[in-house]
Amino acid sequence: MKIKINPDAPAVEVRSLTKVYGSGNTEVVAMKDVTFSVRRGRVAALLGPSGAGKSTLLGAIGLINPPTSGSIAIGGCQVMKDSSPLVDVRAFRRKYLGFAFQKANLIPFLTAVENVQVAMEINNIPPRKARKRAFELLDYLGVGNRADNLPSMLSGGQQQRVAVARALANNPSLILADEPTAALDSYRGRQVMELFRKVAHEQNAGVIVVTHDHRALDVFDEIFEMEDGALRFSNHPTS
Amino acid sequence: MNLAIRDIHHKQSRFLLTALGIGLLLMIVMGMAGIYQGLSEDALSFLECAKADLWIVQKDTRGPFAENSKIPWSLEDRAYALTGVAYARAFVSHTIQREYRGKQMRIVVQGLAWPRDDGSALPLISGRALGQAHYEMIADKSLDLVLGERIPLGKNVYTVVGITTGMVGQSGDGIAFFTISDSLSIQFDIPAESVRLEREARRSRLERQDTGKTQPSLLAKAYGPVSQIPALGTQYVSAIMINVAQGEAPERVAAVIAGWSDVSVYSNEGERELLLMGIERNRKQIGMFSVLLAIISSIIMALILYTLTLDKVHDIAMLKLMGAQNSMIIGLILQQALILGALGYGLAYLFGLWIFPHFPRRVVITNANLIHLAFIVLFISFASSLLGIWKAMRIQPNEILS
Incomplete structure (x- = not known):
């Protein structure tokens, strides 16, 4: 199926998403009937206690953990219907999705700039062009001066910035971040959250951030809360 | 960007140590082939140097190398007298x-x-x-x-x-x-006492026979060295080497000698085959040991590459999450296997150059052996990477969440 992204469509739109693990007596409903959307240029928080289904939802949207039922559209393109992908998920992730996690998950044998560059080379961008953009992104995120350092030589905050730069490398329609500030102090945590906001607004990407951190909620355009697998409450602080 | 090279560069010392181990193993495989080659060349060294066209040996024996052969030294002159023979030399060993x-x-x-x-x-x-x-x-x-x-x-x-x-x-x-x-x-x-006793016995035998009685000079010589009494003592050699005259067919001369009822004749190629047959068991023994070592090297390399892959589970999951194609991940493991194999092969060669000359017997590494081993290493590298590739293909991108 040919992938067609509509720049005016929501960054992500999920309908009746349900995820069930196991069956019979061991059946666990991790996510039930979740419906929501996030527009491009908006940054959304996904709150909730541990086990609420936040990461399951993020995994489903990120096309790494298919739902049991429901549908997912990214940039107006239907990518998942029930548990069946409608696109080549790896190619789709490569082109249209960016990821950031609690751990930066940088590749330890690549320098900061190479970690960003590799994401573009995977997307068939020529190495020279990829390297130039990688430097630009690191400068944009304030870690340009650490471009040639290995991850082990960077602080947690710097690593997270490199991870964000990597997530932005292919101009994704949607960035998914799973507790990206959990390993950072409150000051650096807030900085990263503000970075997502900046990225969402300036790069016109939708950003969904799973977080426990209630101190930086003012940064988000939209807040969703999950409990027991259901999207119980949503709030739009800026509306 | 070459991920395999970057990873190796990042873990230089560990990789070098691993290559060192592989190199030592491959050096033994290389050495095994070299030992066999050395055995062959040692066995053939005199044959190659003597450059004889034909070998005359004791009738119905495969001498003088494969088994004992004993023929009268006088056969040298008999062979020399043949038409088409340029040179006849006795061989004793x-x-x-x-x-x-x-x-x-x-x-x-x-x-x-x-x-x-x-x-x-x-x-x-x-x-x-x-x-x-x-x-x-x-x-x-x-x-x-x-x-x-x-x-x-x-x-x-x-x-x-x-x-x-x-x-x-x-x-x-x-x-x-x-x-x-x-x-x-x-x-x-033989000891002097034995000589004395033998000479005494010889004289006493002659004294009892007509020959001794009718030939007093022979009786006198009987008490001397055996070489001085040709009428009694024939000296034996192991073989006679023949070189035929230029333009003469060795087969023709061989056909003539084959007609003699007291000897057998072999061409130089025939002797060569007989010699190599003598070390055939060694060849099989060494060959089987080499195969065993090659299998062990493969298993060790496979385990090393599997461990290297396990170390990268998280990184491979991240690459898959970013949408990396399988070919990129297979390439990463395969290239590392090939680099490890190539480095091990190079080290094996260098170690061999350094260590083999100190072996008590010759270890001869020929170009043909080196090429064979290069192909074996290539195969081992491919085969051993399969386990790592299999593991890498099973890694799911969602492992990054764990």
């Missing part, structure tokens, strides 16, 4: 073990048909060929003798006048060349 300088020294004593053959065709690296009929010897450098050194063998002392290289017998013992009469003296050296 036997191994002795004597104590010298407080150590046991094994020498392959080989006779040269002096004065027709003075040893100048041998690969001399210093000194000269034999210059007289007795008491001189040419020694291979593996015997660790020096020019001018005087070696007591039997009742005589022999002076080293020349040093050869690469002249060793089938068992790897260095060859020393003497005139045939000297080599026979060494071979049949």
Whole structure:
């Protein structure tokens, strides 16, 4: 199926998403009937206690953990219907999705700039062009001066910035971040959250951030809360 | 961007240590092939050097290398008299073990048909060929003798006048060349008391026979050395080497000699085959051991690559999450396997160059062996990467969440 992204469509739109693990007596409903959307240029928080289904939802949207039922559209393109992908998920992730996690998950044998560059080379961008953009992104995120350092030589905050730069490398329609500030102090945590906001607004990407951190909620355009697998409450602080 | 190279660069010392281990293993595989090659070349060294067209040996034997052969020395003249024969030389060879300088020294004593053959065709690296009929010897450098050194063998002392290289017998013992009469003296050296008793017995036998009574001069000689009584004592050699005249077909001469009822004749190629048959078991033994080592190397390499892959589970999951194609991940593991194999191969070669010359027997690494091993290493690298690739293909991108 040919992938067609509509720049005016929501960054992500999920309908009746349900995820069930196991069956019979061991059946666990991790996510039930979740419906929501996030527009491009908006940054959304996904709150909730541990086990609420936040990461399951993020995994489903990120096309790494298919739902049991429901549908997912990214940039107006239907990518998942029930548990069946409608696109080549790896190619789709490569082109249209960016990821950031609690751990930066940088590749330890690549320098900061190479970690960003590799994401573009995977997307068939020529190495020279990829390297130039990688430097630009690191400068944009304030870690340009650490471009040639290995991850082990960077602080947690710097690593997270490199991870964000990597997530932005292919101009994704949607960035998914799973507790990206959990390993950072409150000051650096807030900085990263503000970075997502900046990225969402300036790069016109939708950003969904799973977080426990209630101190930086003012940064988000939209807040969703999950409990027991259901999207119980949503709030739009800026509306 | 080459991820395999970047990863190796990041873990340089670990990778080098691993390559070192693989290199040592491959060096043993290489050495095994070299040992066999050395056995063959050692066995063939004299045959190659002698450049005889035909070998006359005792009837129905596969001598003189594969088994003992004993023919009268006089056959040399008989063969020489044949039409089409340019050169006939007696061949005597036997191994002795004597104590010298407080150590046991094994020498392959080989006779040269002096004065027709003075040893100048041998690969001399210093000194000269034999210059007289007795008491001189040419020694291979593996015997660790020096020019001018005087070696007591039997009742005589022999002076080293020349040093050869690469002249060793089938068992790897260095060859020393003497005139045939000297080599026979060494071979049949017996204690003085035995000589005296034998001479006495000989005289008493002659006295009882008509020959002794009618030929007093023979009776007188009977008490002397056996070599001085040709009518009684025939000297034996192991074989006669024949070189045919230019333009003459060895097959024709061989056909004539084959008609003699007291000897067998072999071409040089035939002798070569007989010699190699003698080390066939060694070849199989070494070959099987080499195969075993190659399998062990594969398993070890596979485990190393599997461990290297396990170390990268998280990174591979991240690459998959970013949308990396399988070819990129397979390439990462395969390239590392090939680099490991190539580095191991290079180290094996370098170690071999350094260590093999110190082995007691020759280890000969030929270009053909090197090419064979290169293909084996290539195969091992591919095969051993399969386990790592299999693991990498099973890694799911969602493992990054764990």
